[in-house]
Amino acid sequence: MTSSTSSSRSRNPSSGIRSTPDRSAFSPSFSSYTASTASRLGRNPVKVAARSIAGAFVACFTPPETDDSNNLKVSNEFGAPFADSETSRMRGPNRGIYSNSTKERAPGSMKFTIEEIFKATRNFSPAFKIGQGGFGTVYKGKLDDGTLVAIKRAKKSVYDKHLGVEFQSEVTTLAQVEHLNLVRFYGYLEHGDERVVVVxxxxxxxxxxxxxxxxxxxxxxxxxxxxxxxxxxxxxxxHMYTDHPIIHRDIKSSNILLTEKLRAKVTDFGFARLAADTDSGATHVSTQVKGTAGYLDPEYLRTYQLTEKSDVYSFGVLLVELVTGRRPIETKREIKERITPKWAMKKFTDGDAISTLDPRLELTAGINLALEKILELALQCLAPRSRVGLV
Incomplete structure (x- = not known):
């Protein structure tokens, strides 16, 4: 686990080619495939997960290796393949999840017409509405080629400059990224007072x-x-594999969508910002605080200085959510339990991790082992000064 300083060194072109980890059948990620295999072998799948989760997170929390001579090398520790950045740019079914951010299509092809949006949503029919938030309303839509999409229609408020900034931020960020665990960007619309994002x-x-x-x-x-x-x-x-590091600023459970196979996809880039240019000596971005109560990094809230570690803090809160099932702030609970991460970390450091487990989950030896590892990682993510970095 390293600091952002070392990660900036690995971005320096002179340090060598960036290796991009690929999740494959050999990677440490625990999946339904792993679970079924473990079951056939008579092993507890959760215990298998408990033993593998540390390796999986270490892979995420370790900066990419550099190697000038090899396009493909194998990690001795985890047995996971690492492909260089040129390999990761190749499009096709065998691309790694850390693909290069540059999309191979003209920017104009990402812009929709108002007629296309009306057709996809049947004139924003209430029957197609699937959600609503601070940005506006989300509709389910269908493109001419049959692709199902989510169409985010911004509120029509000429006085709300913040929504305009969020729209531009989301479009700009989504146009730069492509990753298995991020919602895919299809395009956008700017027409009169209409602002639409299609994902x-x-x-x-x-x-x-x-x-x-x-x-x-x-x-x-x-x-x-x-x-x-x-x-x-x-x-x-x-943080590591885009052309310039991106800070999401709003990692939270309601911004994580799940597929039918329960794979996670992070969404909502309205608050996203480019990270500081560490190559020029900058250590942070000074900016107005944005985010969601309960997930906001206290250091960012106190100093107005944004770094990648603010996302790491939010990830720590998310880990606590996954373990406990609780929301970050539970106003109806007694005072000592209202701030869920604080309560859970107190229980963990007092040696009572078991009491933090979501009561809907059955406690087993495997879950107990995994619980300890996850809470230990959450504690490091939430630490104010010695916080680990995801890169």
């Missing part, structure tokens, strides 16, 4: 909905481990 439709709701048990949706412990690893990969990509 991949992810059918299975948000992580928060699953943790709340909405419509009977509940997550077993192994699935929660998978989701944590997916989000760690997404953040690592944003």
């Amino acid at each position: 991949e439709y992810v059918p299975n709701g948000t992580l928060r909905e699953h943790l709340d048990g909405v419509n009977g949706k509940e997550l077993d412990f192994a699935s929660r481990l998978d989701i944590a690893i997916d989000v760690a990969h997404a953040i690592t990509y944003l």
Whole structure:
């Protein structure tokens, strides 16, 4: 686990080619495939997950290796393949999840017409509405080629400059990134007072909905481990493998969408910012505080200085959510339990990690082992000064 200083060195072209980890059958990520294999072998799949999760997170929390002579090398520790940045640019079914951020299509092809948007949503039919938030309303849509998309329509408020900034930020950021664990960007619309962002439709709701048990949706412990690893990969990509490091600034359970196979995809880039240019000696970005209560990095809130580690703090809160099932702030609980991360870390450091486990989950030896590892990592992510970096 390294600081952002070392990660900036690995970005320096003179230090060699960036290696991009690829998740494959040999990578340490725990998946449903791993679970089924473990079951056939008579092994507890959660215990297998507990033993592998440390390796999976270490892979995310370690800066990429550099190597000038090899395009492909194998990590002796984890047995996971590492492909260089040229290899990662190749498009096709065998691309790694850390693909290069440059898309191979003309920028103009990402711009939709108002007629296309009206057709996709049947004139923004209420029947197509699937969500609503501070930015505006989200509709399910269908493009001419049959692709299902989520269409985010901004509020029509000429007085709200902040929404305009968020729209530009989201479009600019999404146009730069492409990753298995980020929602795919299809395009946008600017027409009169209409501001629309078109992204991949992810059918299975948000992580928060699953943790709340909405419509009977509940997550077993192994699935929660998978989701944590997916989000760690997404953040690592944003911080390390884009042309310039990107800070999401709003990592939270309601901004994580789940596929039908419970793979996680991070969404909502309205608050995203480019990180400081460490090559020029900058250590942070001074900016107005943006984010969501309960997930905001206290150091960022206190100093107005934004770094990649603010995302790491939010990830630590997310780990606590996954373990406990609770929201970061629980106003109806007694005072000592209202701030969930603070309560959970106190229990963990007091040697009572078991009491933090979501009561809907059955405690087993495997879950107990994984629980300790996840809370230990969460403690490091939440630390004010010695906070680990995801890169």
